[in-house]
Amino acid sequence: xxxxxxxxxxxxxxxxxxxxxxxxxxxxxxxxxxxxxxxxxxxxxxxxxxxxxxxxxxxxxxxxxxxxxxxxxxxxxxxxxxxxxxxxxxxxxxxxxxxxxxxxxxxxxxxxxxxxxxxxxxxxxxxxxxxxxxxxxxxxxxxxxxxxxxxxxxxxxxxxxxxxxxxxxxxxxxxxxxxxxxxxxxxxxxxxxxxxxx
Amino acid sequence: xxxxxxxxxxxxxxxxxxxxxxxxxxxxxxxxxxxxxxxxxxxxxxxxxxxxxxxxxxxxxxxxxxxxxxxxxxxxxxxxxxxxxxxxxxxxxxxxxxxxxxxxxxxxxxxxxxxxxxxxxxxxxxxxxxxxxxxxxxxxxxxxxxxxxxxxxxxxxxxxxxxxxxxxxxxxxxxxxxxxxxxxxxxxxxxxxxxxxxxxxxxxxxxxxxxxxxxxxxxxxxxxxxxxxxxxxxxxxxxxxxxxxxxxxxxxxxxxxxxxxxxxxxxxxxxxxxxxxxxxxxxxxxxxxxxxxxxxxxxxxxxxxxxxxxxxxxxxxxxxxxxxxxxxxxxxxxxxxxxxxxxxxxxxxxxxxxxxxxxxxxxxxxxxxxxxxxxxxxxxxxxxxxxxxxxxxxxxxxxxxxxxxxxxxxxxxxxxxxxxxxxxxxxxxxxxxxxxxxxx
Numbered sequence: 001x002x003x004x005x006x007x008x009x010x011x012x013x014x015x016x017x018x019x020x021x022x023x024x025x026x027x028x029x030x031x032x033x034x035x036x037x038x039x040x041x042x043x044x045x046x047x048x049x050x051x052x053x054x055x056x057x058x059x060x061x062x063x064x065x066x067x068x069x070x071x072x073x074x075x076x077x078x079x080x081x082x083x084x085x086x087x088x089x090x091x092x093x094x095x096x097x098x099x100x101x102x103x104x105x106x107x108x109x110x111x112x113x114x115x116x117x118x119x120x121x122x123x124x125x126x127x128x129x130x131x132x133x134x135x136x137x138x139x140x141x142x143x144x145x146x147x148x149x150x151x152x153x154x155x156x157x158x159x160x161x162x163x164x165x166x167x168x169x170x171x172x173x174x175x176x177x178x179x180x181x182x183x184x185x186x187x188x189x190x191x192x193x194x195x196x197x198x
Numbered sequence: 199x200x201x202x203x204x205x206x207x208x209x210x211x212x213x214x215x216x217x218x219x220x221x222x223x224x225x226x227x228x229x230x231x232x233x234x235x236x237x238x239x240x241x242x243x244x245x246x247x248x249x250x251x252x253x254x255x256x257x258x259x260x261x262x263x264x265x266x267x268x269x270x271x272x273x274x275x276x277x278x279x280x281x282x283x284x285x286x287x288x289x290x291x292x293x294x295x296x297x298x299x300x301x302x303x304x305x306x307x308x309x310x311x312x313x314x315x316x317x318x319x320x321x322x323x324x325x326x327x328x329x330x331x332x333x334x335x336x337x338x339x340x341x342x343x344x345x346x347x348x349x350x351x352x353x354x355x356x357x358x359x360x361x362x363x364x365x366x367x368x369x370x371x372x373x374x375x376x377x378x379x380x381x382x383x384x385x386x387x388x389x390x391x392x393x394x395x396x397x398x399x400x401x402x403x404x405x406x407x408x409x410x411x412x413x414x415x416x417x418x419x420x421x422x423x424x425x426x427x428x429x430x431x432x433x434x435x436x437x438x439x440x441x442x443x444x445x446x447x448x449x450x451x452x453x454x455x456x457x458x459x460x461x462x463x464x465x466x467x468x469x470x471x472x473x474x475x476x477x478x479x480x481x482x483x484x485x486x487x488x489x490x491x492x493x494x495x496x497x498x499x500x501x502x503x504x505x506x507x508x509x510x511x512x513x514x515x516x517x518x519x520x521x522x523x524x525x526x527x528x529x530x531x532x533x534x535x536x537x538x539x540x541x542x543x544x545x546x547x548x549x550x551x552x553x554x555x556x557x558x559x560x561x562x563x564x565x566x567x568x569x570x571x572x573x574x575x576x577x578x579x580x581x582x583x584x585x586x587x588x589x590x591x592x593x594x595x596x597x598x599x600x601x602x603x604x605x606x607x608x609x610x611x612x613x614x615x616x617x618x619x620x621x622x623x624x625x626x627x628x629x630x631x632x633x634x635x636x637x638x
Binding site: 012015016018019021029030031032033034035036040041042043044048049057059084113114115117118129130133135136137138146147148149150168170171172173174175177178179 | 254255258260267268313314315316369373430431433434435438443446447448449450452453454455456469470471472473475476479486488489491493494496497498500501502538543546548549550580
């Protein structure tokens with residue numbers, strides 16, 4: 001009798017556990033799940049990425065009116081359009097406004113590693129992770145390559161590098177939406193270091 | 199009637215067996231390896247082989263064999279222009295254009311006056327090798343090792359999903375079968391009991407098995423063991439449902455919505471090793487680690503179409519980018535009718551909790567993976583951390599403040615000294631005039 005009771009208790013325990021595990025494993029991770037007081041989750045104001053019925057295209061983030069300048073924007077690039085003339089003018093007139101210190105150079109390095117190194121390589125040799133896997137054609141090396149706009153890569157000036165980061169060149173896309181002008185100048189500073197790599 | 203307890207025992211034993219087995223399955227499943235073999239690549243011999251190396255080194259930045267990149271597709275170029283002309287053009291195209299060569303001027307104008315890099319360093323033999331390679335073309339397509347691995351990984355995931363669903367279904371089936379067995383056996387026992395009683399002459403022969411459902415149900419309700427079984431079942435059901443509801447309300451751990459484009463972080467962040475902040479470039483300077491706009495995708499996907507995996511067609515997922523941008527990959531021109539991709543937000547922090555990415559990424563130096571989990575291994579992103587208040591607070595309790603070189607803490611110490619001296623300290627000194635302090 002005692003043995004039977006034990007077995008029964010054991011059986012019931014396992015049965016309960018099995019049912020509980022079956023039930024608790026139910027659930028769809030394609031849906032967020034249970035929510036309480038949803039109205040406390042949603043913002044009253046519009047988030048930049050939330051849908052918005054007030055605009056014709058249904059988005060909150062609208063393209064700013066022409067002529068709008070974001071904070072930290074420098075108007076200077078309007079004078080240097082994405083043409084060969086603009087490129088040469090940038091080379092002649094633009095100098096890096098960011099003072100070169102250990103700190104800014106370090107920031108430039110960090111930005112370079114985040115934004116450039118997967119193509120241009122950690123040392124600027126055009127051997128980044130994407131290039132090594134042959135997913136993308138290699139860019140020229142900063143120290144030994146030649147620019148498609150003439151001259152050696154190691155002779156590129158402040159203005160030329162800044163112009164290229166801003167507008168892109170050949171297969172390199174424009175990076176002005178991802179990097180503020182100051183950030184671009186910090187990268188220019190670090191690229192000059194990589195031009196010296198042997 | 200006694201035999202019901204026997205039935206219970208049987209069921210308990212089989213359930214024990216099934217649950218042990220299924221746990222075993224789960225374990226084995228979790229360890230299912232995901233590896234991919236790369237097909238071997240080879241290329242032709244002779245001049246073309248030397249040309250292939252040179253082509254890769256010098257030309258692929260702007261040219262491909264079978265499609266326009268920056269410059270024209272080069273397949274069949276030997277038939278279009280004379281060998282001497284090609285030599286001159288490759289070594290210094292601008293000199294050729296400047297000399298007024300009609301063919302050169304035409305090509306130059308056709309490609310929006312894009313200057314081709316001069317290659318004076320190439321010898322005649324080098325140029326011949328390259329042209330030979332262009333003529334022969336790619337003899338064997340190099341296989342994408344990474345792609346194969348990623349594909350296998352995704353398949354593995356799908357298989358795992360399938361088995362766990364099967365397991366779930368199996369368990370439910372077993373519970374249902376167990377209930378059926380109980381009911382059937384109960385009826386069999388009753389019939390046998392009646393036959394025995396009839397044999398013994400206790401029951402008259404004529405009374406047959408006609409019983410109304412209500413009567414049967416009442417008899418079942420009087421069966422203590424059955425009632426006990428039902429109660430256990432209900433307790434298990436409501437107990438676990440309740441437990442789950444209590445703990446998981448508002449906690450979306452594991453939430454993995456289906457996104458409009460099957461973007462794989464495993465491929466981009468894991469295999470290709472693109473830094474998180476290349477695409478989520480606002481994580482270190484703003485409150486939001488924004489979803490990148492499509493122009494960021496186009497920095498690579500103006501070239502990368504993954505067509506080698508889709509028999510020369512553009513990958514259907516990459517086509518979605520082009521369609522959203524109203525971009526024509528043939529002419530490389532953008533149209534006027536772009537439509538945004540509606541990504542589905544995975545991490546939904548309630549609006550009553552303020553969270554700032556830049557504060558955590560830049561000031562504290564928290565790595566992305568500490569909160570978002572092994573994102574570089576996720577073919578499809580899911581929410582890794584619970585994002586509950588307890589989770590936030592536990593980290594804030596244990597992590598050390600990184601005050602080194604942080605002017606904010608210097609200021610706090612300065613103000614502290616001022617207070618000790620009895621000087622007046624205004625909120626403005628502590629940054630109380632910053633716009634974002636109120637208008638965040």
